[in-house]
Amino acid sequence: MKLHTDPASAALNTVTAYGDGYIEVNQVRFSHAVAFGPEGPVSHWPVQAPDQITPQLLRQAAGLPETPRDPLAFLDEAEGAPAPLPPGAPEVLLIGTGARQRFLRPEVLQPLLTSGIGIEVMDTQAAARTYNILMSEGRRVVVALIPQGEPT
Template identity: 40%
Template sequence: MKMHLQRNSDANLITAYAPGSITINEHAHHSSLVVAPGWLVSPWAPARFEDLQAADFTVILEHRPEVLLLGTGRRLRFPPAATLAAFRERQIGVEVMDTAAACRTYNILMGEDREVIAALLLIETD
């Protein structure tokens, strides 16, 4: 039996990532962004991990995803618990990882039709 991958052509797929760039549906973005299967925020206000504030997550909370993937750049860094407290209060899962891992995980979860949102800080250029 021949099988074909069926993909929602309207869904946002991360097609590449590299230092200084994240590509969504073959369109390169050069700033931090928030991506969900049906919508995109680019640029996203925090440019660096140190810039993250609770208010930056308002747009994500409004969509009430099942899970938020937070890509923190080249390396895994955990924001203060208070920054993500609103997710815990709403029983929304948060997975913190480096941005490359968050990009890969987003595509997998989106392919499983999960309600996923990825908030991605750019991988710093050297």
């Protein structure tokens, strides 16, 4: 399926097409999984199937550095208050799991969820379309997409 970009958002990373074995971002075709936000590079994401996704790979996709959490930080946090987002963190991370939606294990999602980052898991086509919409609305969104099917 070919998608068309809005000229006003030409400087932002936009999914311009997808199909069997590829994802196209800004009219550049990738035959491997990628992760990116509206600005910055489109990065290779070392995942070939949803069951390979780990909490560390989700952090990588979201662009979050591995920083150890202060074990006493809970003392300064208000009870019941949502966790503050890490600096530079997206509001939401979209995961495209290929041709079919494949849910991730709760223990894989939990570290980012407790950091206050929303995670939505869907098939790659839906994730690409949702990313383009949220990005065009100016939302802080990051997407990680696994190509569907075999490379062409």
